[in-house]
Amino acid sequence: MTRKVSYLLSAGLLAAAAVPATAQEEDALLQELAKMRAEMAQMAARVETLESELAETKAQAETNAANVQTVAVAEPASDTSIEFKGTPQITSEGGWSFKPRGRLxxxxxxxxxxxxxxxxxxxxxxxxRARLGVSGDIPGGFGYKFEVDVANSDLIVTDAIISYETGNVDVQVGQFNxxxxxxxxxxxxxxxxxERAAFTDAFGFIRRVGxxxxxxxxxxxxxxxxxxxxxxxxxxxxxxxxxxxxxxxxxxxxxxxxxxxxxxxxxxxxxxxxxxxxxxxxxxxxxxxxxxxxxxxxxxxxxxxxxxxxxxxxxxxxxxxxxxxxxxxxxxxxxxxxxxxxxxxxxxxxxxxxxxxxxxxxxxxxxxxxxxxxxxxxxxxxxxxxxxxxxxxxxxxxxxxxxxxxxxxxxxxxxxxxxxxxxxxxxxxxxxxxxxxxxxxxxxxxxxxx
CATH class of the missing domain: 2.40.160.10 (Porin)
Structure with a gap:
């Protein structure tokens, strides 16, 4: 399209040059026309270069967008899962878990x-009983449990446990039954x-630290x-x-x-x-x-x-x-x-x-x-x-x-x-x-x- 414009302008100039003139004026006009044509040719070449670069840029942008979409689709899902057991229990494949707990x-x-x-x-x-607490696991085989009882406006610690499990053995440290x-x-x-059997309370079965x-x-x-x-x-x-x-x-x-x-x-x-x-x-x-x-x-x-x-x-x-x-x-x-x-x-x-x-x-x-x-x-x-x-x-x-x-x-x-x-x-x-x-x-x- 740029070349057609250039040729039309050149033709118009040549037509204008067809008006009678002296030989000296004609030589000067021809030189000016040649210079103008050269400049227009350079402009046309530059426009073609810019059009080519624009096309390449557009193609690259489309390719990048497709790659981004592919990455988003291929991105692995999170290793954290939420399971409902009375309340949400949050579990990570890395070994972490957390669960609020309680009873009324x-x-x-x-x-x-x-x-x-x-x-x-x-x-x-x-x-x-009005108990609130948390429990869960920690990477490496460790676990935890902590509960307090707030019945009758008294704050009493019931369970406060740090545990470690390996194979068939479970070790608990803290306060528990x-x-x-x-x-x-x-x-x-x-x-x-x-209530539990009478002897459990009569004989002083309570949680102790150990x-x-x-x-x-x-x-x-x-x-x-x-x-x-x-x-x-x-x-x-x-x-x-x-x-x-x-x-x-x-x-x-x-x-x-x-x-x-x-x-x-x-x-x-x-x-x-x-x-x-x-x-x-x-x-x-x-x-x-x-x-x-x-x-x-x-x-x-x-x-x-x-x-x-x-x-x-x-x-x-x-x-x-x-x-x-x-x-x-x-x-x-x-x-x-x-x-x-x-x-x-x-x-x-x-x-x-x-x-x-x-x-x-x-x-x-x-x-x-x-x-x-x-x-x-x-x-x-x-x-x-x-x-x-x-x-x-x-x-x-x-x-x-x-x-x-x-x-x-x-x-x-x-x-x-x-x-x-x-x-x-x-x-x-x-x-x-x-x-x-x-x-x-x-x-x-x-x-x-x-």
């Missing part, structure tokens, strides 16, 4: 004891009654540890050691559990212990059996445990013997606690959870929100606590319990619990002086966790 349990009910004992009974309610039996190690989220080691391979689990006191009462004087062994074979759909544990605790000079227990629920402060404060040098405990899960049915039994060594000149005292329970799911396809030597989360086969009603479980339990031995009359408590547990979803639960407590040698006599009488308890719990 609200209890309410009625305790009915003989009026003439003078004990406060009637309606009661309580935020039984000691290895004192099936009932105690089963989370409060997954128990079949509103070091624990767990070895598990196949059907065998062995646990042991050395501990001081709970984090809020560290004295660095009292210490204890716990050991537990579990055999947990599975035959088809039937899970068996057989175990035993041993506990030893040494007390500093001048210490006392007290064994006592509430009537089933935690929202009353009354304790109808109580040894009072006893001088203590050490205590030794022995426990046996057994359980079975077969489809909708489960059974569990546990016994604990607690021996208290008292100061010189006083006899050793022996106390006992234990329970036996059975349970059955009334909803089709449901079974009790079990994992790592303890009962675990029940996951309804047909939860609410997915066309079902969740799981419904009926449980019965006999619970015995004997705090009498020799000259020590702390009383006996025989509990006959029934519970109905409804789990609409994996992380929600409603529980109704009835208990009949029969007391012998109770601490508080009636108006007639009798220490043998009964009390009735009815309680409900609403629970959610994440």
């Amino acid at each position: 349990q609200y209890d309410a009910g009625v305790v009915d004891a003989p009026d003439s004992t003078g004990r406060e009974d009637g309606f009661g309610n309580d935020v039984r 000691n290895f004192q039996g099936l009932e105690e190690l089963t989370s409060s989220l997954h128990t079949s009654f509103i 070091v624990g080691v767990t070895y598990g391979e196949g059907d065998v689990l062995v646990q042991g540890g050395v501990f001081t006191d709970n984090m809020d009462r560290l004295s660095n004087q009292n210490w204890s050691a716990n050991g537990r062994a579990v055999y947990m074979p599975k035959f088809g759909d039937t899970q068996l559990h057989l175990g035993g544990s041993v506990h030893y605790r040494s007390y500093e000079d001048g210490n006392t212990v007290r064994y006592r227990q509430r009537p089933l629920v935690g929202f009353t402060s009354e304790r109808f059996i109580n040894t009072g404060n006893l001088g203590a040098e050490s205590e030794t405990g022995f426990g046996v445990e057994g359980a079975m899960i077969a489809g909708p049915f489960h059974a569990a039994v546990e016994g604990r013997w607690q021996n208290l060594d008292m100061p010189l000149g006083m006899d050793t005292s022996n106390f006992f606690g234990g329970y036996a329970e059975v349970g059955y799911f009334l909803t089709k396809g449901d079974t009790r959870g079990y994992k790592g030597g303890k009962f675990d989360r029940t996951k309804p086969a047909n939860p609410v929100g997915e066309g079902g009603m969740g799981s419904l479980q009926l449980n019965l339990r006999y619970d015995r606590l004997d705090l009498n031995d020799g000259t020590i009359i702390g009383g006996t408590q025989d509990g006959y319990f029934a519970s109905l547990v409804w789990k609409p979803t994996d992380y929600t639960m409603l529980l109704a619990n009835y208990g009949r407590l029969e007391y012998g040698d109770a601490v508080f006599p009636t108006a007639t002086g009798s220490r043998d009488y009964g009390a009735d308890v009815f309680a409900v719990r609403a629970q959610i966790d994440f």
